[in-house]
Amino acid sequence: MIKDWRTTIACAIVLLFGITLFLFGTNGFSAFTAETARVNKLVQDKPKFPNVTLEDSKGRDYAISEFKGKYVFITFLYTFCTTVCPQLEMNMSKVYSALQPKYLGIDIVFLSISFDPARDDPGTLEKYRSYFHSDGETWRMARIPNKAELDSLLKAFGVIVIPDGYGNFTHNSAFYLVDPKGTLVDVMDYKKTDKAAKKVAAILKREAGE
Secondary structure, three states, rough: OOOHHHHHHHHHHHHHHHHHHHHHOOOOOOOOOOHHHHHHHHHHHEOOOOOEEEEEOOOOOOHHHHHHHOEEEEEEEEOOOOOOOHHHHHHHHHHHHHOOOOHOOEEEEEEEEEEOOOOOOOHHHEEEHHHHOOOOOOEEEEEOOOOOHHHHHHHHHHEEEEEEOOOOOOOOOOEEEEEEEEEOOOOOOOOHHHHHHHHHHHHOOOOOOO
């Protein structure tokens, strides 16, 4: 009898310990994967877009302040990618096309940032953007030539990029929304384009007082 009682207590302690670890590891049951927990933390922390110099497909250099007063819808990619990146940019084009043209370039800009600046020079980005009907203005493709600056942005936005040693990268993918003050306010599933488009459209309408 005493042995059974002790066994029950021990099992209860193990179960409680496991639940506690799960709570800490998943932000209180709200996240069930490491990626979801990462996204939740980013949205909660709301990091600022670091002070970096972007170079776009037109060869123009500027900081994120170029878009001050506008929302910026962002993806991270590399043009030599043959797996997720083409789908990521195709899905970005769907969100772009779903928004009313009156908002584009005025209230929001789209920005695809390469994390492979050595190969993704302006000429390469200029060719790549044409595949997705990016106009190079309201939707720009750019790189960050300075490695330290690039690393600071990837770290701030929780973008994981792991080179495989053969010119390719393992990386996570998402839609990132930065507000007019340069603060990351949302991270969206790039596979759910309709949901992302509706969310962005609602934000723009609210900001416009519509």
